[in-house]
Amino acid sequence: EAGVTQFPSHSVIEKGQTVTLRCDPISGHDNLYWYRRVMGKEIKFLLHFVKESKQDESGMPNNRFLAERTGGTYSTLKVQPAELEDSGVYFCASSQVPGSLYGYTFGSGTRLTVV
């Protein structure tokens, strides 16, 4: 079984530019999550999809962030325009059941650096 795949693994962009991160969850996982870790800090929730619907987007920092999940398969997270404080590692995760004792399967993350 393929794991959660994230692309790109690294991205360096200038302040004010746009970046789109992509996540391919494990096939059959209806639940897809985005998390972010700013250097040295906790891994923080951004949002949760169930199939193509946003179940909870309470963690999205502001309206420069837009997440989509077309057809309930892969998801994209777009940052436009990027600011310096958006730098960090963005993790995607998926699960069959939300919030269980087995947690999620995480991807390897996209390291975003805004300069």
Add this chain to the structure above:
Amino acid sequence: DQQVKQNSPSLSVQEGRISILNCDYTNSMFDYFLWYKKYPAEGPTFLISISSIKDKNEDGRFTVFLNKSAKHLSLHIVPSQPGDSAVYFCAASASTGNQFYFGTGTSLTVIP
């Protein structure tokens, strides 16, 4: 405001000894607690979990203890091995919730 705290950023232990990683939480609604292990350039990997109805869960060399009255949990690794060197994250969730709340991680180094 952080609801899950790991106050030790790092820990070094000799191979074969016990590693004890600690985690505190503030939200009494949390009833699922997980530990994740993370190697550099990889995503966190699920290690072990415990629900609030238990105070101990064991899986091989890994044991998680939960003290609900103190809102504290700990992960014991016995015996520690060099391959255990990684960052360990504590995470908590309410069973009715959508998200896990993570700590800042503890970097464990097991010295051969």
